[in-house]
Amino acid sequence: MLAAQFMALLDVFIVNVAAPTIGADLHASGGDLQLVIAGYAITYSVLLITGARLGDRFGPGRVHLAGLALFTAASLACGLAQGATELIVFRLVQGAGAALMIPQVLSLIQRTFTGEARARALGAYSAVIAVGAAAGQIVGGVLVAADLFGTGWRPVFLVNVPVGAVLLVVGRRVLPRGAEAAGEGPGKRTGGASAGAGVRQRGLDLPGLVLLGAAVSLLTVPLVLGQEEDWPLWSWLSLAASAVLFAVFGGYESRLARRGGAPLITPRVLRHPGMGRAVFQILAVMAVNGGFLFALTLHVQGGLGYSALRAGLTFVPTAVVFGLVGLTWRRWPARCQRWLAPAGFALAALSVTGVALAFRGGGDGGALVHLSFAGVGGGLALGFSPTLTGALAAVRPEDAADASGLLATVAQLGQLIGVAAFGTLFLGRLESLGGLGAYTSARALSVCMFALAGTAAAGAVAGLVPRRR
Structure with a gap:
């Protein structure tokens, strides 16, 4: 399931670097390219909670497989599209498939694992989220640069087809489906002592x-x-x-x-201790992540003239460190874990400030850029993984679908808000400085990075507020 989630998150960003090639090949207008990129995010965001509720109703394993099949078929159709309109429609369908897949991951983690095993699974989940976002830029750059068999941008979508087919075969063998995952029928409760015991199947609101x-x-x-x-x-x-x-x-x-x-969302989910703060912090983490990736991509490709491949590889330190920290933060002593999230936000604030200082002269930034990129990855991982784990620790198994849909939607909305807010700030500042150039882009980036640092600092302050009992 995490592999399918990685594939779905990859597709949020993978198309960005392929957009110019798509536009030239399909004679697409600027508006068409906007919808190719944004259509996926729109249906994905809109249908996430619906996907979570369908998983609660029909079983998360069954709905996950249905979403994976839809996503894989839509990816094939995107790769074979002969016109911009076709590609836009299939991207909308692809986003709907992702919305069916993603909420089931958290739901099954909540229902299947307990204690330390659940914490490790949530660590892997959070690592996949950020690595998938950064890897989209990297993989997209590699595939476009490779131009496999003269197919140009099409492998950006077609790469999902064999991966999705394999995951469907494996998923049918290992994932629980129907009553096994969602309960034994309307109004009945599963027995036993598993993490999913006591889950009640609810109707659709x-x-x-x-x-x-x-x-x-x-x-x-x-x-x-x-x-x-x-x-x-x-x-x-x-x-x-x-x-x-x-x-x-x-x-x-x-x-x-x-x-x-x-x-649709049980009100008691929002009343769980720390849930409100977790929603704010996850929103902040993903807004910083989305704004950081978007603004830096604009700067290194537009201002510094990097190729799509080199621009993608720039984010390797962020992705690698986020993944490692997301998987290992539980090794810290229990008495320290309460402070990891605010410390992570503080580290992210310092690191994005370091990025601004490194690029301020219009150059490539040298070693400070790589160190700061790694710090951003580590800081955001510490801000996200402990927050997510703490929020879900108090959630009842029967509320797993509600919590998973809510937090997945918040994470996606955070990405969109980050791209919109900080992208607008970057582009507006760039225009006021007289247009695109290495130095003007660096100055616009500095303003954007300082705003991102302020957002991360707000997340740190929120983490210091005592949890309501």
């Missing part, structure tokens, strides 16, 4: 799904498209409408729970 889907759509569409269109009036109206719909959704869910119904 269709009005809640519609309200939440509309609210997330109204939030994500302007976030992914507004920046390229210079934030027109419709984007601000959409953001305002999303806030209204989120409030309506919250009120509806609370009333449904009081009446004894089955809400």
Whole structure:
């Protein structure tokens, strides 16, 4: 399941470096390329909680395999697309497949593992999230540069097909499906002493799904498209409408729970100790991660003139260190683990400041850049992995789907907010300095990095607030 998650997260970023080649081959307009890149993120974000609820209803293993099959088929269709419109449609379908896959990973970890085994599984989960994001830039650059058999950009999508086929075969053998994972039927509870004991299968809250889907759509569409269109009036109206719909959704869910119904997100999930703080910190981590990757990609490719391959390889220290720290942080003494998240945010703040200082003269930054990139990876890993593990430790097995859908959606929205907010800041500052150049790009990057440092510092402060009992 983690391999499938890695593949899905890879596709959030892998298309970025292939966009110019796609545009030339398919004669796509700038708007078409926006939708090729953003369409995946839109359906992925909108349907994540729906995917989690379907997993709760029909079994996370079964829904994961259905999502993997849809994702693999859509990847094949993307790789064979002959026009921009076809590619956009298949990218939307690909995002829907990813939304069915991803929430099931956390849900099954919650239901299958306990204690130290659960912590290790969550460490692997968090490592995959960040490594997948950075690896998308790297793999995309390698595949585009290789131009396998003269196919240009198409291997960016086709690489998913054999991997997805193998994972489908393996998944059918090892993943629980149906009643084995979701309960023994409506209103019945699984027996035994496993982590998943006591899980109750709930019905689908269709009005809640519609309200939440509309609210997330109204939030994500302007976030992914507004920046390229210079934030027109419709984007601000959409953001305002999303806030209204989120409030309506919250009120509806609370009333449904009081009446004894089955809400889409059980209100008690948000009342778990530390959950509110965890939501903020995960949002901050992923916003910093998304903004960092996006702004640095613009700088090294546009300002410094790096090739797609060299630009992708620039992020190797961040990806490697994030993965290693995400897998090993539990080795710290238990008395220290309470302070790892705020320390990680502080390290991330210092490291992105180091990136700004390294690039400030318009050069390649030298050794300080690589050291700072590694520090960003380590800091974000410490901010993310202990936070996620702590938030889920108090969640009941029957609330696993709610928590997994909520946190997966928050993580994805954090990425989108980071790209939109810090990308707009970078591009706006660049324009005010007179346009693209190594020095002007470095100055714009410095402003963006200092803003990212402030966001990371806010995460550190949140981590110092005592947890509500």
